[in-house]
Amino acid sequence: MNxxxxxxxxxxxxxxxxxxxxxxxxxxxxxxSKAIESLIVDPNKKCLVADLHGEVVGxxxxxxxxxxxNIGNIVTHKDYRGRGFASVMMENLLSVLKDMGIxxxxxxxxxxxxxxxxxxxxxxxxxxxxxxxxYGQGKDAILMSLDL
Ligand SMILES: CC(C)(COP(=O)(O)OP(=O)(O)OC[C@H]1O[C@@H](n2cnc3c(N)ncnc32)[C@H](O)[C@@H]1OP(=O)(O)O)[C@@H](O)C(=O)NCCC(=O)NCCS
Numbered sequence: 204m205n206x207x208x209x210x211x212x213x214x215x216x217x218x219x220x221x222x223x224x225x226x227x228x229x230x231x232x233x234x235x236s237k238a239i240e241s242l243i244v245d246p247n248k249k250c251l252v253a254d255l256h257g258e259v260v261g262x263x264x265x266x267x268x269x270x271x272x273n274i275g276n277i278v279t280h281k282d283y284r285g286r287g288f289a290s291v292m293m294e295n296l297l298s299v300l301k302d303m304g305i306x307x308x309x310x311x312x313x314x315x316x317x318x319x320x321x322x323x324x325x326x327x328x329x330x331x332x333x334x335x336x337x338y339g340q341g342k343d344a345i346l347m348s349l350d351l
Contacts (some may be wrong), residue, residue, distance in 0.1 A: 214250035
């Protein structure tokens with residue numbers, strides 16, 4: 204389900220407040236503006252936003268080290284979920300990372316976050332470990348990786 208009006212582009216500094224709003228509405232421990240700014244300006248990091256008619260309706264943030272990358276977060280605005288937006292963001296991110304020479308991706312996801320786990324599995328991520336209580340008592344992190 205691809206919306207022809209959806210544009211995936213690099214995030215810029217004027218997007219920070221919208222990315223923060225997305226985080227605050229969706230993530231238990233949202234990133235602060237400094238962390239998001241660093242995603243945008245640091246050449247070793249990547250921030251892509253999903254822009255629908257000028258509105259930031261999603262974003263993905265990742266950090267690279269040599270030929271590896273850690274996906275820190277991916278969020279679609281609550282009102283726009285289930286429309287394939289995260290899939291389009293992920294396709295774009297994987298393509299950009301491949302062009303940068305990245306070979307391996309890693310991420311952590313809360314064990315009961317069904318939609319996110321299903322998204323990652325759709326793109327071929329596999330589980331390789333578990334971090335107990337990573338997000339708080341009883342909130343384990345599933346560790347996933349993907350060979351690009
Ligand atoms: C996870 C999230 C980014 C998915 O965004 P989305 O734009 O709704 O995702 P898409 O519509 O592109 O769906 C992609 C895949 O995710 C999975 N998925 C999405 N919503 C799902 C749901 N409610 N239940 C199960 N699987 C779901 C499916 O595998 C889907 O692929 P398919 O439609 O081909 O079956 C979104 O739910 C979100 O923002 N959640 C809150 C933030 C979060 O938890 N991020 C991950 C942190 S690690």
